[in-house]
Amino acid sequence: MAEAHQAVAFQFTITPEGIDLHLSYQALNQIYLSGLRSWKKRISRIKNRIIKGVYPASPSSWLFVVIAILATMYMQSDPSMGLITKIREHLPLSLSLSAQGQTVLSVLLFSTLLWLSLILALRFCLKLLLSYHRWMFELHGRISTKTKVWATLVRLLSSRKPLLYSYQTSLPHLPVPSIKDTLERYLESVKPLLDVAGFQRMTRLAAEFEKSLGNRLQKYLKLKALWATNYVSDWWEEYVYLRSRSPIMVNSNYYGMDFLYVTPTATQAARAGNTITALFLYRRKVNREELNPVCDKTLFLGFIPLCAAQCERMFNTTRMPGEETDVLQHWQDSEFVAVYHRGRYFRLWVYRAGRLLSPREIQYQIQRILDDPSPPSPGEDKLGALTAGNRTPWAQVRKQFFSSGVNKRSLDCIEKAAFFVTLDDQEEGMMGENPSVNLDRYAKSLLHGKCYDRWFDKSLSVVVYKNGKNGLNAEHSWADAPIVAHLWEFTLATDAFHLGYTADGNCRGEIEHSLPPPQRLSWDIPLQVQTHVSESLAVAQALADDVDCHVFPFREFGKGRIKKMKMSPDSFVQLALQLAYYRDRGTFCLTYEASMTRLFREGRTETVRSSSNESCAFVLALEAGEDREHCRKLFRKASEKHQNLYRLAMTGSGIDRHLFCLYVVSKYLGVESPFLKEVLSEPWRLSTSQTPVQQMELFDLVNHPEFISLGGGFGPVADDGYGVSYIIMGEEMINFHVSCKHSCTETDSHKFGSQISQAMMDLMTLLNPDFKEATKANPDKRS
Structure with a gap:
């Protein structure tokens, strides 16, 4: 531990002969290496600020401008039209330079001003170009000349490889409709x-x-x-x-799942080791700004940048409770994670002497926590329930009992950690004789757990189960699902394909056995706090027990077959949801579909109101048994309407x-x-969201089709409604996550899930009558 090494780096005793000074060279070396890493990061940040500060130009272009101006001056030509001479006349006399030196200095000043002006002009032009969004409304294969010219100019101005935040100042502002x-x-x-x-x-x-x-x-x-x-x-x-003063658990936080069919290792400590390593490797990419801001390859050939502002608070961030409003607190860096296991909290350092521990070393440290037999201190085991209950009581308890002493130090360790890790003692995943029921339980576990074994205030809470399955729970205020999905895709792919495991299921790498053990956090929890914990737990438990979750993979077809019908996969699914809801409730409802607005600076989301006049007309015609060709025309019309609504939402309208x-x-x-x-x-009785797959290049679904992610989901928005999340995986599968509340007698997640599956089948049969016969001929596809 860094503090421990710093504390013993210098030891001295006073003797009759004077002061006897002892130095711990090992500790001094670790302090030196840790400081060296810190300075490297500072230099890297300064370098990145310069590079992105001059984008779309480059720092080396300054030298080109200087040489060009000097060359023209050498040829007795003044490209400045007299400005260089005026600059020379106003140079301070105290410089005492020769005539040639004054000329060179004047050229340098003029060249720098010209260079900065060109940068501002290029950035302004890029901003104007990125404000053009008509390309999104053009028909596929019918691109106008105007859009082709625009695309060429955007490519020219952004030809240099950008850093993560290079485009931030060039992105347009969100317009007010x-x-x-x-x-x-x-x-x-x-x-x-x-x-x-x-x-x-x-x-x-x-x-x-x-x-x-x-x-x-x-x-x-x-x-x-x-x-x-x-x-x-x-x-x-x-x-x-x-x-919001209500619990963020279920109501706000959302979850992400592991692979559906594969668990890379059954060793809990090993899976935790690789997962933690992959997350820190991603954080390193964020800190170094190595991620590509053009991360959505589906957007017009993949060269339109998206706002990356939400990435800034991904790690080292906690939502602090307040009596009236919470506050998001972000720290610049953190070299440790907070770990929860069987009622105990630990601080696990993942850096030593300035280097990231190997996956095998993190596994070794995690195993130490798993093997630790010490019981939780009084009131410690269910302390996390404070983050799961109502916000105002948690703020009051935090202010009164966690603002000083040992409680403050331990709480600081959790809140300042890079992220939170739960070593769960349950086994989850698609397993056993009834995998469908186990998937539902898996979803509920990630959404709320036991209501006290997650720290719901942390930006990210990673859960690693006893059988090696993993998942995460994300706090919602700092970012939206696509940001977390991008992180989780990288984590799963890095874990399975790059870090890997040995034949016996352990992490790779060497172990330095002199690693200090993880630090057990200490608490002093009086009875008054324990009472508050019990009250928060009761509120959270009632909320968790009311959640009805159903997760199911739809295997009959995927986006491949939908695209063959020349349809948008998202529009197809949304119309299937409209049909399913009408069959389930006998009416239509206000429908929420999340759309991103990250084409604009600091953009987050907008609502696509998927229930339209066109979609309702189609559903009514289909249910009334009207002519098939007429229903197809209405279906196409409804799909086009939905796509147009989505485009309007994305472009600020x-x-x-x-x-x-x-x-x-x-x-x-x-x-x-x-x-x-x-x-x-x-009320939004049908709240929907597609989890986008942004990095398909990380997964080889052709040679390894079993590495399919389940995606993630969220709790119901309305007491009498459904929450539906779906992820379109590869060409042949769509995974659905459905949630509602047991307390509403009119909703049932399993029943609605069946309605969704049937609606998907009916729509495909409508578009392609041969599909029904093909399905009958291949019944194994449904299993």
């Missing part, structure tokens, strides 16, 4: 969900809002958009996430974030809007 456009799109989205009288009433409220309060609120919002980097993101983070921000402005002004109040209180 006009009030009229937003209200028109809103009314169109609710028309199929309301009766005639209800729609007329909402139309009247919207018209009144536009004429009176709307334009006033819009002016304030446009003023914010001029001043702020993103007019949505800070309010979204604060009011949707950090100000969505509905819900604009209305949300108008509502926030109204609250600041202290004015009430019946229209906004009603819109913001409408």
